[in-house]
Amino acid sequence: MATGNPEGKKSPPEEQRLGPVLRRRSQVQTTTTDQRLLDGRAPSDWVHTDPWRVLRIQSEFIEGFGALAELPPAISVFGSARTPLDSPEYETGVRLGRGLVEAGFAVVTGGGPGAMEAANKGACEAEGVSVGLGIELPFEQGLNSYVDIGLNFRYFFVRKLMFVKYSQGFVVLPGGLGTLDELFEALTLVQTQKITQFPIVLFGTGYWGGLVDWLHGTVIAQGKAADKDLLLFHVTDDVDEAVALVSKEAGR
Template sequence: MNNQQGIPLPSELAARSPSRHKGSVELRRSQANIPQADQYLLDTRDRADFTHTDPWRVLRIQSEFVEGFGTLAELGPAISVFGSARTRPGTVHYDVAEQIGRLLVKRNFAVITGGGPGSMEAANKGASEAGGLSVGLGIELPFEQGLNDWVDLGINFRYFFARKTMFVKYAQGFIVLPGGLGTMDELFEAMVLVQTQKVTSFPIVLVGSAFWGPLMDWVKTTLLEEGMIAAADLELVSVVDTAEDAVERIMAGLSVGTGRRMPEEPM
């Protein structure tokens, strides 16, 4: 059944999906029912299997990094935009994501998303329609629908960790719209990388104070008060409500840091 917003559940999408990507390979009909590459890697029951299959798997993982590095090396300044695949066209979140994509291009950034539907599609659409470079980094999922039609440069990955590396390595910052577990995963991983100084001058902006406010309140009243984080960690992210403010926070965050490429000033 659909959820309360009428959005198909992943199980329903899986039933409808005529094909799946497995890295650069496209599988259709009965071939699309095989397990995911990440499932093979993380869910091996027979530990002896390691000696027979994982050496080959390492080569496949290596090839994903090589392909990603080679494809994105000349990308130039870019911002990764995250948000729910379930966001519907015509909703506030979709419209804001589209505006963000457009405004980033005006600041001479490329736009990187997960390449899927919803907020990702919206950001890619805004970037593409504004004449900028619209990048999609897809992932093998049981309910995937392929890269959206607004992606100009797309790569499909088997492994989450290879894909995550590309999001951070080739972006100057993150803009995060309301989303689910995948969005939260990317958000907190980026926060950890900044906190531990694995990346520098990397602004992270959350869009939608009504959505993110309760989470940030919990961070302040629970994590901080319990001593699980430092007060300075609260400065890792900014919360805004408009596309314009999101892009301005990104620019402000980059202007005070070092180590990340800034785009040239727009003409």
């Protein structure tokens, strides 16, 4: 007489291997990956799980690498999205974008309005390669009309990698928290020698002077950084000098 399981159903195993994943005891799954994939009645919340996000992240890397792999030598320009169209800062951005193209560079920005649009405009009007790397935000801005190659990213860290991987240097116009984020990310990568021969130019002594004074008078004075770290970047008020600095240090 049969005992145990009268319906012939197998009990869940104590240990289950799903590819590289090991599950034991209460974490053993009663269905297979193929079964869940092919079951049209299954819940759809899996598209919001971490494994699915990994695929989305992977796709962003692939799209970015594919779109930018053949980009000529480029300089990324950062600055505030709030820079007014009729301001001297906007005109500086236009001149900078134009000057970088004339020096043989493509121009990469965050693709938004303000200072980013200005640099893209200068590059576009100089008939150079104008790139915009946008980001999905609650207050959607879209890519400005001067972008020739544009990508929109979901994830900041993927976007940041593209800025560094496909740029030979940064020029940083006056900007806010996002600009500061990109600036200190680059400074950290250079300081830790994750990237080498990477010029960083801060444009606007009046805007950046207080930050430089704080780094010297507080951060370095308290031993949190070294004097040599101030050599990781240059500060200027001259467009031609900014272009010359990135050109020289980028080996152009």
